[in-house]
Structure formats: C-alpha cells, structure tokens
C-alpha cells in the first residue's frame with residue numbers, strides 16, 4: 001500500500017529521471033498567468049445572448065416582468081405537465097413570489113424539499129422528489145455564453161429538486177446573469193474564502209438530460225429531467 | 236485490472252472489418268467530427284487556439300510539479316472532510332474500494348462512466364464480493380449487459396445497433412422487443428432509476444481534480460453522475476493522477492476544449508463540482524467521500540520525456556473520431572480500455588510494450604489525431620518511438636508484416652469511395668496535410684501516397700448532427 005509520501009516520492013523520482021525541461025530554479029509551482037479577462041458586456045446584451053443560447057441548449061426560455069408574472073408562468077407550466085404535486089427549494093425568489101399559494105390556488109400541491117427546515121426526512125424527501133412531476137428551484141447564477149444555471153445546494157436547497165422530477169423549472173433574476181464560466185468560478189472562490197466550511201457542491205445545468213448512446217440518436221430525459229424551463233425575472 | 240487483449244489486435248481488427256453493423260456504426264462518427272468542427276467555428280478559431288495553447292502550458296507546468304499539485308489536491312480534499320487514497324496500481328485501488336464497500340455493508344453500487352474504473356476493472360471485483368455494481372451511463376450499461384469493453388471513450392456502445400440493444404434488453408431484462416430508440420432509453424431509465432434510489436454507494440470518475448480547492452469535476456450529459464454523487468450514502472471517485480489541474484478557474488480553460496472536441500457541445504448538460512462529502516447544513520449528498528488517485532504505470536510515462544506528453548490527454552475522443560484506422564477497425568481491436576490513437580500510445584505505455592506491441596503499428600501516421608487534439612498532443616511522434624521500442628531497431632526495417640498489410644487493407648478501404656472516405660476525417664484540416672510539413676513521415680510505406688491523393692475526394696454529405704443535438708425544441712415528447 002502506497003502512502004502519500006511514498007507515492008509522491010515516486011513521482012519526484014520520475015520527474016528527476018527525466019531530462020524534460022524542468023528548470024531547477026522553479027522553486028514553487030507557479031501556474032501561468034491568466035490572459036486579461038474580456039470586458040464585461042452590459043446586462044441587456046447578456047440577456048439577449050442568454051435568450052439565444054438558451055434556445056440552442058433546449059431550454060424553454062421565459063422572461064417575466066416581476067415575481068407575480070413568474071409565478072403565473074410556473075403555474076401554467078405545472079398545469080401543462082399535469083402536475084398534482086410540485087416540489088421546490090427554499091430559494092428566496094420562490095418565497096417572494098408566494099409560489100405555494102399560487103399552486104394551491106390552481107389546485108396543485110407544493111412541497112418544500114427540506115429536512116433542515118423541519119420538513120421531510122431523507123427517505124420521504126427522496127420518494128417525494130422521485131414521484132413529483134415538476135421540480136422548481138432558484139439558481140445561484142446563470143452563464144450567458146452556454147445557458148448554464150449554477151445550483152449550489154445548501155440549507156433548504158436539496159440537490160434532488162432539479163434532478164429527480166422529469167421537469168425542472170429554474171427561476172433566475174436578471175442580475176444573476178453573468179458572461180462566462182470563469183465569472184461563476186470566480187464567484188465561487190469568493191464565497192469559499194468567506195465560508196466557514198470549505199466543502200461545497202455545485203452543478204451547472206445546461207439544458208435537459210441527454211444521451212446519444214444508441215446509434216448516436218439524441219434522446220432527452222434519460223436520467224435527469226427531459227424538459228427544462230428557464231424563467232428570468234426583470235430586465 | 237481489466238484484462239489486456241491487445242496482443243490480438245490483428246484478429247480483432249479483421250473481425251471488425253468484416254462486420255457490417257460495426258462498419259455502419261463507425262460511419263456515424265461523422266456526427267462527432269462535424270459537431271467538433273462546427274463547435275470550434277462557433278467558438279472562434281483564434282480564441283480556440285489561444286485556449287489550446289494555454290491548456291498545454293498549464294499541463295506542462297502541472298506535470299513538472301505533479302508531486303506538489305497532488306499533495307495540495309489531497310490535502311484540500313481532506314480539509315473538506317474527504318478521504319484520499321493513493322494507489323500505485325489497479326489492484327491497490329480495487330482493494331481500497333472493496334474495503335470501503337465492505338465497511339459500509341454496501342449491497343448496490345451505482346457507477347457513472349469512468350475510464351479509470353474500467354482500467355481497474357472494479358465492477359468485476361465488487362461483483363465477486365456479491366455486491367451489485369451497475370453501470371448507469373446508458374452506453375456503459377449496454378456494454379455491461381453485453382459483457383464487453385467500451386468501444387469508444389465517449390460513446391461506449393457506439394458499435395451496437397438498436398436491434399442488438401433491443402435483443403440484449405429482451406434477453407437480460409425480459410422486456411419486449413422495441414425498435415424505437417427513445418423507448419429503449421426509456422427502458423434503461425426505468426430499470427436504472429430503481430437502482431439509483433436504492434444504492435448505498437456511488438462510484439464516479441473525475442474529469443479534473445482541482446488542487447486549489449480539492450474539487451473533482453465531472454462532465455456528464457445524462458444526469459447519472461449527479462445521481463451517483465447525490466443519492467447514495469458513500470461516494471468513491473477514482474482518477475488518474477494526471478487529471479489534476481492547479482486552480483478552479485482552470486476549469487474554464489479545459490471544459491470548452493473537452494466538450495466541443497468530444498461531441499461538439501458548447502457545454503455538456505451537467506458539470507458537477509464535488510468537494511468532499513455533504514456539508515453539515517446540506518439537505519442531501521453523501522456522508523462520506525473518497526478520492527482514489529491512481530498511478531498504474533503513469534509515473535513511467537512521466538519519467539519518459541518522449542511519452543510524458545500523452546499525460547496531457549483530457550479523453551475527449553476527438554483523435555478516435557479522426558483516425559482512419561479506428562474508423563475501420565473499431566474500438567475492440569485495441570484490446571484494452573483505451574482505443575484509437577491515444578490508446579495506441581497509452582496502452583503499451585501503461586501495460587508494457589510487449590503486451591501491446593502491435594498497437595503502435597495500428598496507425599498510418601497521417602497526423603489527423605494530432606491535428607484535432609485540443610492539447611495538440613503529438614501522437615504520431617510517440618507511436619514512432621513505441622514502434623522502435625517494440626522492435627528494438629530501426630522501425631522502418633522491422634515493421635511486423637501482418638500488421639502492415641492490415642493497415643494497407645484499411646487504407647484501400649478508406650480511400651475506396653466517397654462514403655468510406657468521409658471516415659478518413661474531414662475532422663483534420665485537409666488543407667494542412669501533415670505530410671508536407673512533418674519530416675518524420677517521409678519514410679512511410681507507399682499507402683501514404685494514396686492518402687495525399689485522397690485530398691480531392693468529394694466530401695460526403697453529413698447529417699446535421701449538431702443541429703439535431705442542440706435544436707430539438709419540441710421533440711422531447713418523442
């Protein structure tokens with residue numbers, strides 16, 4: 001069994017036995033400098049770009065003027081998919097729009113997938129998410145270039161709401177749209193520097209679950225949601 | 236470790252050449268090639284080249300300081316509450332995974348696609364312990380049911396027709412015959428959904444391991460990787476030691492190179508960043524996280540200045556798609572986990588040249604692999620080096636005759652007509668044919684002249700795969 005020291009010593013041996021261009025002067029590992037980052041485009045451009053890329057990535061893209069309009073859209077989506085029950089996360093944006101009330105009024109049930117908030121236990125939560133027709137979540141950021149939403153699970157924000165139901169509705173506000181992946185990673189690094197615990201999980205979701213593993217024919221919804229909606233609130 | 240059958244290259248290749256289903260499935264590689272070309276055009280060639288240069292530069296630096304970055308990665312994983320295991324070889328890695336599974340009394344393991352776990356052959360090891368180990372990537376699931384090795388790095392079941400998949404499902408799952416591909420995927424979804432919900436342990440690979448933060452990055456499309464890293468109590472990730480990258484923001488350099496080269500996607504459906512187990516205040520996620528970092532011969536490649544560059548590989552599969560030889564002999568001919576041009580370098584390097592000495596000859600040295608590689612890895616140069624290792628003498632005088640004549644057969648078929656020619660790779664930029672600019676290739680045997688002539692062959696019609704892949708609004712109900 002190789003312990004860390006032994007394993008790394010073996011690598012050092014391999015490196016020193018090679019006559020590759022290792023300069024002995026290189027004391028510490030210094031990665032090459034980043035190229036200058038491109039100038040930030042104005043937010044309206046980012047939204048226009050997102051609208052384009054979202055379609056290319058097979059999101060159903062919707063703009064909403066305000067929270068009320070967004071809630072109405074979500075109710076319509078849930079109806080369209082015959083959802084008796086919708087599962088959701090505790091993102092602020094969903095609280096602000098009073099989604100539960102809107103769904104209940106339309107004759108549907110809205111379940112918050114959260115144990116830490118005094119809701120369901122682990123097994124019940126998983127069963128509920130797996131049986132729901134629609135999962136609704138907020139997001140942490142949206143990348144305009146690739147129409148990717150960043151989801152960082154934490155208290156009240158289960159990983160399952162965007163994964164187990166066949167339909168996922170992601171709700172973002174216009175100010176969450178950033179230009180590129182690099183922006184999201186920089187944001188995460190900032191959050192990490194402030195966080196007490198250094199662990200975090202993040203998913204970038206860029207459209208429906210896809211496969212082309214049989215005869216290179218595209219099929220959506222193979223394991224994750226096959227139908228995805230992106231609702232952006234505001235200008 | 237997964238058994239090495241590379242010594243049977245000749246018979247395995249001949250088999251593929253005579254199999255119509257396989258030849259038809261290999262024809263479909265045109266979709267990947269066209270997707271890549273379009274995706275790079277969208278990104279912008281200049282930007283692409285800059286990204287590619289930067290990616291090479293980072294890899295060079297990373298490998299020169301590999302011990303330091305691995306040390307940092309492992310300490311950051313531990314800091315995040317994860318466990319680290321350094322495995323010298325596949326056996327050690329398998330033993331560790333088996334130990335973790337036993338300690339948690341695991342009954343069912345769900346696996347997402349990982350070339351390193353294929354290298355280890357860990358599924359077989361778990362099954363020998365009475366643990367159900369289920370591959371959950373659709374392609375991997377199909378070949379697991381068929382008890383075969385992956386045919387392609389990106390598309391493991393590339394060689395299977397829908398009829399074969401239907402028969403397989405009928406035979407093993409007892410489902411009715413099905414000719415619709417969406418319905419076939421639906422069967423797999425149903426069967427595997429149950430496994431996801433009941434599994435105790437998830438095994439994943441790692442496309443990148445970020446030293447700075449102790450994060451592993453998984454690039455997937457189906458969602459099974461998210462299941463494996465979210466639902467079970469324990470997650471075990473395996474990665475080759477060369478997959479470390481220095482900083483989180485380096486992901487922004489490698490990710491576009493990977494997805495655009497592999498399938499022509501601007502990004503995959505899911506990119507998961509996993510840093511240790513679930514946090515205390517999280518709703519779900521594994522309670523325990525293990526990262527197994529594997530050497531298994533890689534330090535030998537690191538030590539060899541002529542082979543080190545092969546460790547730059549990000550496993551995008553573009554060189555397979557571009558290779559006229561892979562395009563005819565297919566993945567199983569290569570006899571181990573890594574097929575195609577990069578496999579012809581990696582396999583002899585990892586398992587030893589004597590066990591795979593035909594592989595370096597399984598190439599026309601046309602240079603298409605190097606031209607499409609997002610890391611610009613000089614595969615032909617390494618194949619030449621391995622050739623001379625294989626024969627211990629000047630390569631041009633000792634080429635094993637039977638492999639050479641097989642290559643000529645491949646050659647003739649490749650240039651025989653426009654349809655077959657399409658295989659030979661518009662992925663490579665035809666205008667910059669390497670023959671004119673690479674001195675090393677001058678001594679090549681005659682078939683190469685056919686290659687140069689083939690430049691003027693008409694381009695085969697290509698199905699608009701990229702459009703299908705990306706623009707399928709409204710088709711999701713199919």
Ligand code: SF4
Nearest residue numbers: 548549551552554608
């Ligand atoms: S060698 Fe290059 S083209 Fe081939 S799989 Fe690796 S990165 Fe991709």
